[in-house]
Amino acid sequence: xxxxxxxxxxxxxxxxxxxxxxxxxxxxxxxxxxxxxxxxxxxxxxxxxxxxxxxxxxxxxxxxxxxxxxxxxxxxxxxxxxxxxxxxxxxxxxxxxxxxxxxxxxxxxxxxxxxxxxxxxxxxxxxxxxxxxxxxxxxxxxxxxxxxxxxxxxxxxxxxxxxxxxxxxxxxxxxxxxxxxxxxxxxxxxxxxxxxxxxxxxxxxxxxxxxxxxxxxxxxxxxxxxxxxxxxxxxxxxxxxxxxxxxxxxxxxxxxxxxxxxxxxxxxxxxxxxxxxxxxxxxxxxxxxxxxxxxxxxxxxxxxxxxxxxxxxxxxxxxxxxxxxxxxxxxxxxxxxxxxxxxxxxxxxxxxxxxxxxxxxxxxxxxxxxxxxxxxxxxxxxxxxxxxxxxxxxxxxxxxxxxxxxxxxxxxxxxxxxxxxxxxxxxxxxxxxxxxxxxxxxxxx
Ligand code: ARG
Numbered sequence: 001x002x003x004x005x006x007x008x009x010x011x012x013x014x015x016x017x018x019x020x021x022x023x024x025x026x027x028x029x030x031x032x033x034x035x036x037x038x039x040x041x042x043x044x045x046x047x048x049x050x051x052x053x054x055x056x057x058x059x060x061x062x063x064x065x066x067x068x069x070x071x072x073x074x075x076x077x078x079x080x081x082x083x084x085x086x087x088x089x090x091x092x093x094x095x096x097x098x099x100x101x102x103x104x105x106x107x108x109x110x111x112x113x114x115x116x117x118x119x120x121x122x123x124x125x126x127x128x129x130x131x132x133x134x135x136x137x138x139x140x141x142x143x144x145x146x147x148x149x150x151x152x153x154x155x156x157x158x159x160x161x162x163x164x165x166x167x168x169x170x171x172x173x174x175x176x177x178x179x180x181x182x183x184x185x186x187x188x189x190x191x192x193x194x195x196x197x198x199x200x201x202x203x204x205x206x207x208x209x210x211x212x213x214x215x216x217x218x219x220x221x222x223x224x225x226x227x228x229x230x231x232x233x234x235x236x237x238x239x240x241x242x243x244x245x246x247x248x249x250x251x252x253x254x255x256x257x258x259x260x261x262x263x264x265x266x267x268x269x270x271x272x273x274x275x276x277x278x279x280x281x282x283x284x285x286x287x288x289x290x291x292x293x294x295x296x297x298x299x300x301x302x303x304x305x306x307x308x309x310x311x312x313x314x315x316x317x318x319x320x321x322x323x324x325x326x327x328x329x330x331x332x333x334x335x336x337x338x339x340x341x342x343x344x345x346x347x348x349x350x351x352x353x354x355x356x357x358x359x360x361x362x363x364x365x366x367x368x369x370x371x372x373x374x375x376x377x378x379x380x381x382x383x384x385x386x387x388x389x390x391x392x393x394x395x396x397x398x399x400x401x402x403x404x405x406x407x408x409x410x411x412x413x414x415x416x417x418x419x420x421x422x423x424x425x426x427x428x429x430x431x432x433x434x435x436x437x438x439x440x441x442x443x444x445x
Contacts, residue, residue: 163368
């Protein structure tokens with residue numbers, strides 16, 4: 001390899017050295033240090049397959065594998081740096097191998113291309129990160145569940161941010177638990193769909209060597225075996241998109257919860273107090289305690305949507321098979337992963353440490369006719385068709401609004417002016433706590 005090209009995997013057909021600006025622009029080293037390990041893992045499996053198929057002798061395979069392990073050790077030990085002279089992680093690893101074991105290292109790339117290699121690296125990494133995010137979800141769900149059980153307080157439920165019907169703080173938190181359980185399944189499903197091995201697809205057209213792609217797939221733990229089609233195997237970025245889309249939905253859930261924490265901790269609601277550790281102050285207003293943690297989760301959600309959108313747009317007009325545009329999957333995934341990981345961690349802490357204020361929740365329950373629907377339910381239970389009951393209770397609400405009273409503050413005589421179906425037991429029926437013990441509402445306790 002000529003000296004001028006000593007940091008390249010190509011160069012034979014070039015008369016001129018790459019411009020420094022181009023080298024800088026083309027290098028993915030800025031953002032892909034995390035691919036060094038999966039790249040070496042993929043290479044070790046590729047070597048095992050080459051030995052298995054007779055492309056390398058056992059001894060050659062052992063030397064190359066040891067060399068690859070040495071590259072990784074040296075990299076972790078900080079003895080070698082992945083710098084912008086290297087176009088990408090594949091270049092860095094292969095050239096470091098050749099530096100260590102000499103010409104034998106040049107056999108590593110037989111029967112593969114960087115096009116299938118980068119996809120196998122990414123799939124290994126994405127699968128691993130999906131498992132890590134799943135663990136964070138599990139942790140968060142455990143905390144949500146514990147916090148919910150510890151806080152069974154009655155509170156107003158809202159639609160249109162208007163008080164609607166009574167619920168419990170516990171049940172409200174558990175709604176997020178349900179969302180996160182779906183997010184968890186979405187991640188697992190994305191992993192199941194992506195679980196096919198691209199290595200061996202070559203640049204786009206396989207290879208003339210009789211390699212064993214199923215062997216490589218097994219070595220690397222791809223349960224779906226090798227990719228069905230060489231061209232798709234290198235042109236596919238669905239797996240990153242699917243993960244980004246699952247991340248986007250997950251962030252949307254966290255952002256909604258963040259929004260509620262912000263609202264609930266305001267003086268207007270006063271339903272919770274966030275722990276000092278996850279709030280900040282003002283440089284001018286001494287009294288302020290701001291929910292910055294929650295606001296940052298809400299604010300960064302847009303970044304994850306942007307990461308998804310950026311990759312969708314990069315992919316949408318690309319002809320088969322590989323195009324360099326696709327290298328940007330790394331930027332998008334790494335950025336989204338950072339946001340998701342940090343957001344799950346901070347939200348878990350904010351939930352674990354918040355203090356609920358049951359008296360404020362109960363006080364809010366008593367204003368806004370949160371038992372109006374149950375008054376209608378009572379009439380229905382006494383033979384009034386629901387639509388008529390709805391109209392009757394609407395009239396009662398107008399009456400109460402004018403008199404500045406709540407429905408339970410009316411006398412039985414007053415109620416009977418609206419419908420003769422009312423009996424003394426109406427007051428027990430529409431008691432806010434009693435409501436939660438009726439019918440399927442018990443599930444909210
Ligand atoms: N680093 C590239 C990527 O991740 C892989 C190299 C693609 N091959 C090429 N001929 N440029 O997309």
